[in-house]
Amino acid sequence: MTNEKMEQRLAAALEKTASNDANGVLSRCEERKGTVIPMTTKKTTKRKWTSLIAACLAVMLLGGGLFYQRANAVASVVSLDVNPSIELKVNRSEKVLVCTPLNEDAKAILADMSNGADLKGAKLDVAVNAIVGSLVRNGYLDSISSAIMISVEDKDTARAEKLQRELTSTVDGVLQTSESRASVLTQTLTQDAVLEQRARENSISTGKAALVNRVLALNATLKFDALAKLSVEELKDLAEAGAPAMPIGMDAARTAAEEYAGTTAVDSVTAEVDPELDESPAYYEVELHTAWGEFEYLVDAYTGKVLSGQKDLLAAVSASNETTKPSGQKPAPSGTVQDIGYTKAKSIALNHAGLSENQAYDMDIELDDEDEKLVYEVEFKSGNIEYDYEIDAASGTILKHKAELDD
Numbered sequence: 001m002t003n004e005k006m007e008q009r010l011a012a013a014l015e016k017t018a019s020n021d022a023n024g025v026l027s028r029c030e031e032r033k034g035t036v037i038p039m040t041t042k043k044t045t046k047r048k049w050t051s052l053i054a055a056c057l058a059v060m061l062l063g064g065g066l067f068y069q070r071a072n073a074v075a076s077v078v079s080l081d082v083n084p085s086i087e088l089k090v091n092r093s094e095k096v097l098v099c100t101p102l103n104e105d106a107k108a109i110l111a112d113m114s115n116g117a118d119l120k121g122a123k124l125d126v127a128v129n130a131i132v133g134s135l136v137r138n139g140y141l142d143s144i145s146s147a148i149m150i151s152v153e154d155k156d157t158a159r160a161e162k163l164q165r166e167l168t169s170t171v172d173g174v175l176q177t178s179e180s181r182a183s184v185l186t187q188t189l190t191q192d193a194v195l196e197q198r199a200r201e202n203s204i205s206t207g208k209a210a211l212v213n214r215v216l217a218l219n220a221t222l223k224f225d226a227l228a229k230l231s232v233e234e235l236k237d238l239a240e241a242g243a244p245a246m247p248i249g250m251d252a253a254r255t256a257a258e259e260y261a262g263t264t265a266v267d268s269v270t271a272e273v274d275p276e277l278d279e280s281p282a283y284y285e286v287e288l289h290t291a292w293g294e295f296e297y298l299v300d301a302y303t304g305k306v307l308s309g310q311k312d313l314l315a316a317v318s319a320s321n322e323t324t325k326p327s328g329q330k331p332a333p334s335g336t337v338q339d340i341g342y343t344k345a346k347s348i349a350l351n352h353a354g355l356s357e358n359q360a361y362d363m364d365i366e367l368d369d370e371d372e373k374l375v376y377e378v379e380f381k382s383g384n385i386e387y388d389y390e391i392d393a394a395s396g397t398i399l400k401h402k403a404e405l406d407d
Contacts, residue, residue, distance in 0.1 A: 076163055077153040079205030080131055082140045083231040084109045087205050094124040103203050109134045125170045132174040141182035143274045147233045149185040151207020160188040202228040211235050218243035237277035247277055247301045253284035257297035260306040261288060261313040277301050292339055293367020310369045339393040345376035348396055349389040355382050367393060
């Protein structure tokens with residue numbers, strides 16, 4: 001077929017399909033006469049799959065990055081304060097990102113949890129359960145006047161209030177199980193850069209710092225730094241009393257009681273201190289635990305004056321031993337105390353009541369000073385009867401006893 005005939009046929013075909021461009025097509029054919037045009041098959045399938053895989057990977061990486069960012073973003077800051085102050089940062093799923101002890105007491109509480117590191121990744125309620133359990137075991141929530149404060153800081157008010165309710169329930173559950181009588185205080189906070197700075201400077205949580213500010217609002221003459229050293233229990237009582245002055249603090253109250261009792265040089269003496277700052281007059285109740293009994297002292301919360309308690313305890317105990325010493329007995333060596341002890345006092349009372357130890361319950365034994373004589377007060381119940389005994393600590397003589405129906 002000649003070129004002329006080919007052009008004629010092409011022209012006829014083009015007239016049926018795209019007649020307006022016939023001349024352009026013919027001219028292009030004319031230009032390509034005698035030119036070999038190689039025909040290749042495009043490999044579009046591989047390119048399409050490559051592009052699709054790349055797009056999927058991009059989506060996965062972007063989604064994974066967003067998930068990682070969200071999982072590690074701090075949504076809420078929860079603090080638990082007694083005197084130990086502990087801060088937990090959690091994500092939106094209520095999982096702990098970091099647990100930080102804010103003072104030395106807190107480090108002792110978290111000692112068996114790798115200083116808080118073991119709680120990373122735990123659900124918040126599980127972590128709080130463990131921390132409160134440690135506070136109970138270490139004696140911070142023993143007394144009826146003790147308190148633990150839960151603070152939740154979150155931009156989302158609804159979420160903060162939800163967390164507050166959940167944590168209050170968790171803490172209440174631990175306290176009830178351990179038969180602790182401590183009270184639970186709660187508060188929600190919004191972010192406050194100034195408050196956070198004050199908290200960091202004083203090694204306390206923002207929650208405790210907020211409580212300090214409440215006290216300062218009642219009495220601006222008080223100092224933030226001094227108030228920050230008080231326990232939550234003291235701050236709560238102080239706020240309820242209107243913050244009339246700066247209390248001496250629990251450590252100073254213990255020192256005042258020991259100096260009054262004359263036991264500062266006795267290493268074996270331990271003490272429990274309960275603030276009663278909402279009473280009038282305000283005072284600290286200090287209970288000294290000694291080798292020869294327990295002794296209670298009341299110390300004025302603002303002056304440090306001892307309001308009640310046995311003065312010069314060692315001398316009083318020695319004098320009591322001398323007056324009850326059998327004829328011919330040599331005096332006890334200086335600084336030692338002779339008494340029958342708790343076990344013997346309990347045995348004397350049970351024998352007199354005609355009961356065995358497993359028949360008695362709610363046993364309570366205290367060594368008190370009465371009319372310059374040390375006396376064991378033994379109380380217990382058996383069935384529906386309550387027994388009370390007073391037993392001479394030196395001789396074991398039953399001084400008083402009674403048994404009455406328990407209402």
